[in-house]
Amino acid sequence: MITQEKIDRINALARKAKTPEGLTAAEKAEQAALRQEYVAAVRTSLRGQLDNTYVVDAQGNKVSVREANRQAKEQGKPGVKIKLK
Numbered sequence: 001m002i003t004q005e006k007i008d009r010i011n012a013l014a015r016k017a018k019t020p021e022g023l024t025a026a027e028k029a030e031q032a033a034l035r036q037e038y039v040a041a042v043r044t045s046l047r048g049q050l051d052n053t054y055v056v057d058a059q060g061n062k063v064s065v066r067e068a069n070r071q072a073k074e075q076g077k078p079g080v081k082i083k084l085k
Helices: 004-017 025-051 065-074
Strands: 054-056 062-064
Touching: 004 025, 025 065, 054 065, 062 065
Parallel strands: none
Antiparallel strands: 054 062
């Protein structure tokens, strides 16, 4: 889980990187590590949301997105496309 403090630090480093003085090597390493942690947290969150997302198949059955994609792959069809509004 990424905290608000870490997000604030990511933003502070991004702002500093845009200044003429830029970032030191240590700050660049810190920024890269924080960004990796942030991306990992976003992916984990998205996976959790998709694991709890269901679609209705052609027979009217409620199927998880993961299961629907597995079935489509077995049939040689493209997987489920999710349209976000």
